[in-house]
Amino acid sequence: MPLERQEFEYIRNFLQKRSxxxxxxxxxxxxxxxxxxxxxxxxxxxxxELVTKMQTTAVNGLHQKxxxxxxxxxxSFYRDARPFDALRRAVFPELIAARSATRKLRIWCAACxxxxxxxxxxxxxxxxxxxxxSWDVTILATDLSMQILEKAREAVFSQLDVNRGLxxxxxxxxxxxxGMNWKLKDDIRKLVEFRPMNLIxxxxxxxxxxxxxLRNVLIYFDVDTxxxxxxxxxxxxxxxxxxxxxxxxxxxxxxxxxxxxxLEQSSVYRLC
Amino acid sequence: xQALIVDDSRAMRRILRKMIEPLGLxxxxxxNGIEGLQxxxxxxxxxxxxxxxNMPVMNGIDFVKALRANPxxxxxxxxxxxxxxxxxxxxxxxxxxxxEFVMKPFTSDILLEKLRMIGVSLPxxx
Numbered sequence: 151m152p153l154e155r156q157e158f159e160y161i162r163n164f165l166q167k168r169s170x171x172x173x174x175x176x177x178x179x180x181x182x183x184x185x186x187x188x189x190x191x192x193x194x195x196x197x198x199e200l201v202t203k204m205q206t207t208a209v210n211g212l213h214q215k216x217x218x219x220x221x222x223x224x225x226s227f228y229r230d231a232r233p234f235d236a237l238r239r240a241v242f243p244e245l246i247a248a249r250s251a252t253r254k255l256r257i258w259c260a261a262c263x264x265x266x267x268x269x270x271x272x273x274x275x276x277x278x279x280x281x282x283x284s285w286d287v288t289i290l291a292t293d294l295s296m297q298i299l300e301k302a303r304e305a306v307f308s309q310l311d312v313n314r315g316l317x318x319x320x321x322x323x324x325x326x327x328x329g330m331n332w333k334l335k336d337d338i339r340k341l342v343e344f345r346p347m348n349l350i351x352x353x354x355x356x357x358x359x360x361x362x363x364l365r366n367v368l369i370y371f372d373v374d375t376x377x378x379x380x381x382x383x384x385x386x387x388x389x390x391x392x393x394x395x396x397x398x399x400x401x402x403x404x405x406x407x408x409x410x411x412x413l414e415q416s417s418v419y420r421l422c
Numbered sequence: 423x424q425a426l427i428v429d430d431s432r433a434m435r436r437i438l439r440k441m442i443e444p445l446g447l448x449x450x451x452x453x454n455g456i457e458g459l460q461x462x463x464x465x466x467x468x469x470x471x472x473x474x475x476n477m478p479v480m481n482g483i484d485f486v487k488a489l490r491a492n493p494x495x496x497x498x499x500x501x502x503x504x505x506x507x508x509x510x511x512x513x514x515x516x517x518x519x520x521x522e523f524v525m526k527p528f529t530s531d532i533l534l535e536k537l538r539m540i541g542v543s544l545p546x547x548x
Contacts, residue, residue, distance in 0.1 A: 231538060309507060309525055314532050317539055318512050318523035327509060 153182050157201045161185070161216070164204070169217050169294065170350040170375040181220070188219045218295040224366075225263040227315035228270045233365065233394050236413040237271065238278050241392050245360050246279065248390055253285045256359045258386070260349065261367040262291035265302030265342065266311070269334060271363075272341040273324055290359075292347035299344050305334035350375055353382050359391060365417075366396035373404070380405040384421060393419040423542075424448045424465050428458035428485060429474040429503070438472050438503065441530040445537075455480025459488055468498060470542060473520075475504035475511070483518045490519035499540045503528070 158178050165171045182197065189200040204213055228234050249255060259268040268291035275282055293299050312321055312332045325332045362383055368376045384407045387393060393408065395417040401408040408419040425447040429435050435451050450465055452458040454477040462468055475482040482502060489495045502520040512523050521540040524533060
């Protein structure tokens with residue numbers, strides 16, 4: 151049964167308030183394709199009944215499940231490749247030289263989804279910068295969705311996930327077969343710390359980071375939310391830190407405290 | 423760029439051809455390893471090879487070993503595209519001399535990403 155107009159409007163308003171996700175008028179199909187399976191799983195006859203339940207009960211687990219179902223989880227190992235070339239060729243060599251006294255590096259992958267991005271960073275470090283094994287390296291990975299964080303912590307990936315973006319020698323070195331799936335080895339898995347975090351709620355106190363990756367996240371938010379997030383990010387950067395956005399994203403007209411740097415044709419920024 | 427697809431399945435050769443044709447490659451085909459080596463001698467400037475593992479007459483691993491044994495093919499990039507999907511298989515293929523390993527099933531973006539990894543110049547992947 152197609153989604154009624156008022157049901158779509160309710161979901162749209164709810165998502166904007168709860169997670170600042172902006173759904174265009176023509177995204178009705180997206181709501182149908184993401185929420186119908188959830189409605190069925192929860193024992194409702196359709197999205198209409200699911201929406202009625204949401205409207206008539208206080209915010210609870212069901213509302214969280216709707217947010218999670220509507221949040222895009224598109225990710226892959228070494229997604230878009232170039233930011234990782236930038237990390238390997240320029241960012242880490244420079245940071246390693248700059249932090250040689252403290253021997254500490256802090257990296258944050260925000261909206262990390264099922265973990266491919268932070269694990270890609272962990273494997274990149276292990277593969278290219280063995281000297282960091284004796285450093286205090288933190289790779290923090292956060293996401294809004296508890297369900298997806300659980301999957302990320304497990305670090306079990308499908309064959310399609312492993313096929314996409316991972317060089318074959320990395321599969322050999324860092325993964326074990328687990329039935330039809332592939333399990334990331336513990337020594338890489340343990341390099342990443344996963345924590346829940348909603349970017350539009352007040353941010354927890356965090357020490358500054360040397361690298362922040364917030365790729366393909368801002369595109370889902372309205373302008374005010376983007377500005378708030380960027381303001382929060384620049385409080386967490388040192389002057390020598392690097393900030394990565396997605397290929398189609400920019401800080402232009404949102405925040406003038408960032409300056410774009412030319413690295414491997416990626417969207418990389420530093421504080422002005 | 424001259425490319426070669428070595429696979430005993432006509433359907434798979436057609437799928438691969440469809441995926442890589444937009445890259446402007448000249449594509450030759452072979453049904454097994456022996457035929458693949460013949461195509462290589464007919465097209466000595468072949469730069470890119472897609473090869474299946476399990477084929478009659480000569481399998482993909484023996485084909486890659488024979489290809490690498492010829493110093494003329496040292497620069498040839500070889501992608502194994504196979505339903506073999508164990509760590510042992512990946513290790514054997516890399517040892518034989520393949521540059522990358524694609525497990526079936528796969529999509530065209532997976533294939534293009536693997537090509538980028540082995541240094542085949544492609545339009546930017548975004």
